[in-house]
Amino acid sequence: MILLAIPNIGPLEGEYLQTCVDTNFVSTVGPFVTRFEKEVAELHGADHAVAVAAGTMGLHAACMVAGVKPGDLVIAPSFTFIASANSIAHSGASPWLIDIDPASWTMSPDALEAALAEDAEQLGSDWIHKPSGRRIAAIMPVYTLGTLPDMDRIGAVARRYGLPVIADAAAAIGVTYKDGPIAPLADLTVFSFNGNKTITTGGGGMVIGNDEALLKRARHITTTARVSRDYEHDEIGWNYRMTNMSAAVGCAQLERLPGFLERKRAIRLRYDAELGDLPGVERFPSPDAAQSTYWFSGVVLTDQARKTVAGLCEALKGHGVEARPFWRPVHLQKPFADAPRADLKHSEALWSRIVTLPCSTGLTEDEQTVVIEAVRAELG
Numbered sequence: 001m002i003l004l005a006i007p008n009i010g011p012l013e014g015e016y017l018q019t020c021v022d023t024n025f026v027s028t029v030g031p032f033v034t035r036f037e038k039e040v041a042e043l044h045g046a047d048h049a050v051a052v053a054a055g056t057m058g059l060h061a062a063c064m065v066a067g068v069k070p071g072d073l074v075i076a077p078s079f080t081f082i083a084s085a086n087s088i089a090h091s092g093a094s095p096w097l098i099d100i101d102p103a104s105w106t107m108s109p110d111a112l113e114a115a116l117a118e119d120a121e122q123l124g125s126d127w128i129h130k131p132s133g134r135r136i137a138a139i140m141p142v143y144t145l146g147t148l149p150d151m152d153r154i155g156a157v158a159r160r161y162g163l164p165v166i167a168d169a170a171a172a173i174g175v176t177y178k179d180g181p182i183a184p185l186a187d188l189t190v191f192s193f194n195g196n197k198t199i200t201t202g203g204g205g206m207v208i209g210n211d212e213a214l215l216k217r218a219r220h221i222t223t224t225a226r227v228s229r230d231y232e233h234d235e236i237g238w239n240y241r242m243t244n245m246s247a248a249v250g251c252a253q254l255e256r257l258p259g260f261l262e263r264k265r266a267i268r269l270r271y272d273a274e275l276g277d278l279p280g281v282e283r284f285p286s287p288d289a290a291q292s293t294y295w296f297s298g299v300v301l302t303d304q305a306r307k308t309v310a311g312l313c314e315a316l317k318g319h320g321v322e323a324r325p326f327w328r329p330v331h332l333q334k335p336f337a338d339a340p341r342a343d344l345k346h347s348e349a350l351w352s353r354i355v356t357l358p359c360s361t362g363l364t365e366d367e368q369t370v371v372i373e374a375v376r377a378e379l380g
């Protein structure tokens with residue numbers, strides 16, 4: 001089987017893991033954690049970073065330090081992986097779901113502006129969501145497939161309403177925005193190093209940002225809110241810390257990141273070139289290089305396609321190719337069925353038409369040829 005998105009682990013990862021064993025630094029303290037934080041922060045123009053054991057934990061910590069409180073709302077796109085919404089719910093808040101721009105699959109600034117203009121009302125220094133009476137606490141744009149939304153406009157809206165921006169950059173490691181670093185675009189930016197992301201630490205995440213106080217607080221609450229070595233804690237904290245073994249893998253992966261990003265882009269461009277002409281097939285959004293990490297690739301099927309999404313995934317199995325649908329929007333998920341929402345027509349029209357295709361950084365040209373020939377045989 002040619003699998004969808006699997007880790008790409010080599011001798012360098014093995015060497016660094018052996019260093020952990022040799023030095024006995026296997027747990028939550030160690031030189032690789034410090035190095036990994038420093039390097040990820042520098043790569044994205046951030047002064048501070050806190051490594052955690054999962055992207056979801058990073059998003060949860062970011063929500064808490066950004067001041068999201070029980071009962072609040074956080075504005076987020078419905079078209080995202082459920083972890084974005086879960087992290088908001090873990091903070092006791094609820095997502096307020098808005099639509100995406102169909103050209104980029106990222107949060108629509110028009111939808112954001114319209115939702116706030118229609119439903120937000122100022123009360124002292126807060127903005128309240130009129131229909132529910134709940135406080136609006138933050139905006140969480142998602143860098144879908146490693147592509148940023150129009151962050152200039154989203155940032156301007158955030159400033160106008162005094163809302164912090166928590167960027168779900170889970171799949172955006174290594175991306176830039178208008179040739180500049182991404183950390184300054186949000187108060188807090190969160191990455192994931194899950195096994196299917198561009199680089200992996202087995203499981204892991206990181207919060208980066210330029211506000212020292214926020215990041216210090218993120219470190220504090222993710223390490224049991226410890227104030228001294230003699231078991232004194234000043235609040236209820238979490239044990240969310242990344243281990244040195246995970247960070248060792250992360251450091252090795254980061255050295256290989258430029259090659260991984262190049263490969264992801266080449267895979268996307270080749271699918272676009274060799275599948276984009278099929279009847280009923282549309283391409284994934286492909287912004288210019290450096291504006292996306294092209295995390296996942298595949299095809300979007302219209303009504304004219306020869307197969308349905310389920311039909312194509314099933315048929316590709318017969319060719320030894322793993323293919324899967326993509327994110328079911330948050331508003332269609334049982335735990336978020338009652339979340340406040342704006343009009344979601346673009347999310348509704350898109351999600352059920354996507355087929356993701358093998359796009360691991362280790363995918364060979366020959367393997368991609370097999371995938372392309374299989375898709376062409378089924379849809380051509």
Ligand SMILES: *Cc1c(COP(=O)(O)O)cnc(C)c1O
Binds near residue numbers: 057083142203
């Ligand atoms: C992967 C992902 C996450 C969650 O990261 P984990 O490390 O799996 O907890 C959150 N948001 C998005 C958009 C993701 O793709």
